[in-house]
Amino acid sequence: MEYREIEAQTLDEAKIKIRKEFGDRARIIKVVDSSKKGFLGIGKKQKVKVLISISEVDLLKKYKENLGIKNPNRKNEIENINTDITNQNGSINNLLEKLNNIENELKFINNKAVDDMHSNLAQIKQILKENEFFDDFIDKIIENVKENLPYSKIEERLEVHKFIYGYIKDKLKIKDSFEKGDGSKKILILVGPTGVGKTTTIAKIAANAIREKLKAELITIDGYRIGAKYQLEKYAEYMKTPMAGIEDNLELQKQIDLSESDLILIDTIGRSAKDEMNLVKMKQLLKLNRYKPEFILTLSASTKPKEVKSIFKSFEIFDYNSVIITKIDESETIGAILNTAIEKDCSIRYLTNGQRVPNDIEKATKYNIMDKIKGLDIEVYLNC
Ligand SMILES: Nc1nc2c(ncn2[C@@H]2O[C@H](COP(=O)(O)OP(=O)(O)OP(=O)(O)O)[C@@H](O)[C@H]2O)c(=O)[nH]1
Ligand SMILES: [Mg+2]
Known part of the structure; x- marks a missing residue:
């Protein structure tokens, strides 16, 4: 210095x-x-x-x-810094604009991937898939939304959810009364795969009928399996109601002829959908010329979706027109069953939701079924 x-x-x-x-x-x-x-x-x-x-x-x-x-010149230095900041702001704006463009492009690509679909429809598609409805059914619903909802409503998530709720609800058919067999006797025959809960459900229906002061009677054709008859016998004993095990068609006809009950509930042998031979035999055994029994397909909510259709198909030989969905408590979704029931124009009769006899059963209503569909806006459930 x-x-x-x-x-x-x-x-x-x-x-x-x-x-x-x-x-x-x-x-x-x-x-x-x-x-x-x-x-x-x-x-x-x-x-x-x-x-x-x-x-x-x-x-x-x-x-x-x-x-x-x-820079030795302070003024220049400051000017440079200002210019830098302005440039940086410019770059940030550029960057944001680029990000925006990318986001729009992604949206566009996504929408293309789901067939130029609005995001609200894409979301509904996902919800229905998660509920295990089948693709062709979902596509039909989406087409229906596009045809019937104006774009301004498709833009509103809740409106789309309301539409879907209403659409499925309208398609569902419920059956809560018994068809009369011959003017006085009502005969219900539960068919379905092994272990879905047929015997337990028969006991639940009988117990509830007895509560409603109906005379109920139980019949089983499942005399071959150790324990099967015993299981129903125990329920009948508990309910103090008649119970019979029959082995052939004649015996069955006779049993019904002699019966004085309002409601006859017939328990059958659980059969795999592939077991066509035995299904045909069972149909022959259950042939009741003088009566109009009502066959009900019983299947569990936990059935894999890809098996649901083949079960519906295999049991078609019984001409059933209603179903009971069991073990609702063990499954998150019942879309595949509802989907197939709607397609086959089949009513839903009961939902069972536990092992307890007679409590764990509900008569099907459109509301308790729609409640099982997960993922729709809570407002929809409250207001529909
Ligand atoms: N979690 C649950 N278990 C159930 C329900 N219904 C029946 N079960 C149980 O499922 C098992 C099989 O029930 P069953 O009534 O014997 O079934 P099934 O269709 O008669 O069986 P098979 O006669 O062998 O074809 C039993 O342990 C029942 O307690 C239900 O709604 N929920
Ligand atoms: Mg059984």
Whole structure:
């Protein structure tokens, strides 16, 4: 560091001198007024002495570097910083615009992937899939929304959910009364795969009928399996209601002829959908020429969707027109069964939701079935 004393008439003049000679290496340390006084101020000679320090070039450079100033001209530096910020703002805006474009492109691609579908419809499609409705059924629903809902409503998620709820609800058929067998006797025959809960459900229906002061009677054709007859016998005993095990068609006809019950519930042998031979035999055994029994397909909510259709198909030889969905408590979804029942124009009769006899059974209603469809807006359930 060097020190100098600069003399000039005014401070401004001294500053110009300093700037010219030393640039911004100089720092003013002290200013001394050394004017020579004239008489009564007349002839006064103005003079200032300015003491300055002068940094060495390297030191100054370092000092500026430490401050982050590269450009010796502070004004330029600030201007540059401002320009940088403006540029950065520009880049951020550019970036945001690009992101926006990418997002729009993705939306477009996604929509293309789901057949140019509005996101609300894509969401509904997903919900129905998660409920295990089949693709062709879902496509039909989506087409229906597009045809019947104006675009302004498709834009509103809740409107779409309401439409879907209403659509499925309208398609569902419920059966809650018994067809009369011969004017007085009502005969229900439960058929279905093995282990779905036919025997348990028969006991539940009988117990509830008895509660409603109906005379109920139980019959099983499942005399071959150890324990099967015993299971029904135990329920009958508990309910103090008649129970018979029959082995052939004649015996069955006779049993019904002699029965004085309002409701006859016939339990059958669980058959796999592939067991066509035995299904045909069972149909022959259950042939009741003088009566009009009502066959009910019983199947479990936990049946795999891809098996549901083949079960409906295999049991078609019984001409059933209603179903009981069992083990609702063990499954999250019943879409595949509802889907197939709707397609086959089949009514839903009961839902069973546990092992307890007689409590774990409900008569099917459109509302308790729609409640099982997950993922629709809660408002829909509250207001529909
Ligand atoms: N969790 C649950 N279990 C049930 C329900 N209904 C029946 N079960 C149980 O399912 C098992 C089979 O019930 P069954 O009534 O014997 O079934 P099934 O259709 O008569 O069986 P098969 O005569 O062998 O064809 C039993 O352990 C029942 O307690 C239900 O709604 N929920
Ligand atoms: Mg059984």
